[in-house]
Amino acid sequence: KAGVTQTPRYLIKTRGQQVTLSCSPISGHRSVSWYQQTPGQGLQFLFEYFSETQRNKGNFPGRFSGRQFSNSRSEMNVSTLELGDSALYLCASSSGLGGYEQYFGPGTRLTVT
């Protein structure tokens, strides 16, 4: 099976712009989660989707949003980018919620200048 894919892999944006990141889960996986990884804050949970419904949300401002499509692919959007949004954004998919392990993609490295 193909793994989790994320596009783009690298992105450079300017403050105030918006960005959309894409994630394609492993075939058959219905749950997708998003995380922000930074050296100072570690891995911070953003969202979790299952069957197109947001099941959990992290403590991020409303500038961060996401969605999941009927084919389980997911996108996250960050509007009005700030310098502090520079991070590695990781997507993970799993068969379901609860005790199912998550499989991570390689991440999208976002740099905001």
Added chain:
Amino acid sequence: AQSVAQPEDQVNVAEGNPLTVKCTYSVSGNPYLFWYVQYPNRGLQFLLKYITGDNLVKGSYGFEAEFNKSQTSFHLKKPSALVSDSALYFCAVRAMNTGFQKLVFGTGTRLLVSP
């Protein structure tokens, strides 16, 4: 609120020696516990998990972890470390009470295995 603590930023061990990476957790409800590993410039990889049943769980690459409910711990262990085990290790917990809560990760422990 659920939380995970990895008290050591770094663990140093010589190749061939046993290793332990510590993790303690705090949840309301039953915990689902996970260990992930991140190699340089690579994504996180699942190592093992505890859901229910036997307190000692075995995972990939010879790793194992012991669930201790009374001490709320889930330490990662390996009998004989390899240089290739050098990486960043994350413990994570998800609580099950009124529905499944979000997966919360610890801050990570860097394991350095010297030849």
